Amino acid sequence: MTTSKKKDFENIFEGKRSFSSVSSVTDYLGKQKKEQETEDYQQNQWHHILSDNSVPAADLKHILYKVKYDILFEKNQKQRKLLIGISAAAASLLLPLILIFTLNYQAGLRTQNTNKLVELHCPEGTRTKFTLPDGSSGWLAGGSSIAYNLDFNQARSVSVNGEAFFDVRRDPKNEFTVEMNDITVRVLGTQFNVLNYNDDPISEVVVLSGLVQVAGNEKQFQEQLSSNKKLQFQSEENKIVLSNVDASNYTAWKKGRLVFSNENLEEVCRKIKRYYNIEVELNPKDIDNQLFRADIEIGPIDDLLNYMSLALPIKYELINQNQNKTEKGKPQRLIISKK
Secondary structure, eight states, X not given: OOHHHHHHHHHHHTTOOOHHHHHHHHHHHHHOOOHHHHHHHHHHHHHHHGGGOXXXXXXXXXXXXXXXXXXXXXXXXXXXBEEEEETTEXXXXXXXXXXXXXXXXXXXXXXXXXXXXXXXXXXXXXXXXXXXXXXXXXXXXXXXXXEEETTTTTSEEEEEEEEEEEEOOOOTTSOEEEEOSSEEEEESSOEEEEEEOTTOSEEEEEEEESOEEEEESSSOOEEEEOTTEEEEEETTTTEXXXXXXXXXXXXXXXXXXXXXXXXXXXXXXXXXXXXXXXXXXXXXXXXXXXXXXXXXXXXXXXXXXXXXXXXXXXXXXEEOOOSOTTSOOOOOEEEEEEO
């Protein structure tokens, strides 16, 4: 591996994701045949990362080549596609998505030696694929995290903050548990999606395949969900809502897509807040019976908002709250109102 190529890898490890570095590494990973050379280099980087931790590297071996990051680049391209439906209306535009797989310490993999806890954090604007010690796998949405004990195979329990998809390896003798703020999910082997943001009073479980059992941590209830079933727990009202859904719409995010299936403006804004990490201001008086239907590749927020303003009677304003008004940065607040 050349010195310049190593520098490109180091830039990505350190979070310095320039387009040139990403293009160089992506091309190298796609064409290079010296896989052992690449693995040796990544192994050295991994040991360097763990040099300040007392937990042996062997304890985390199951993670070493399993963590994958999909980095979203807002690059202008003419070939884009967007499918939006409101009543009989439709439009199309291709949104760009550049994928790269790499192991990144700044993405937040760390250990806490006091209780031997492993935490995996997914940075904003990315999606993370992970594999657990028992062979179960899944995806984390941007800004989300999971945590589990190093002796995971003794007790398969994971806590979630944010949104995660799990593909659980079946083990009849050892159930798999997902701990959330207000509910707990128990399964033996299945595929399901969970929502559990600390700052959101709504928790959700959607089953793609198999069976899951959901129980309340404080509110006494227990429900069994099968494929294409959704349970929503609203902590402020202390109630659960069960519904039949197309589960693939709720797991499309792990493929880089957002699907809105006849959703009201309030729910649309909730998703925008989650996936774009932006505060959304919506006047309750502007919430009406307008429903939004869209199947869109996750890209620049402006593209989504432009099409929303065409499909719905709304207008929007993106505000950058940086004190230095001359500094261009990512918008931090979105205001949506009626036209």
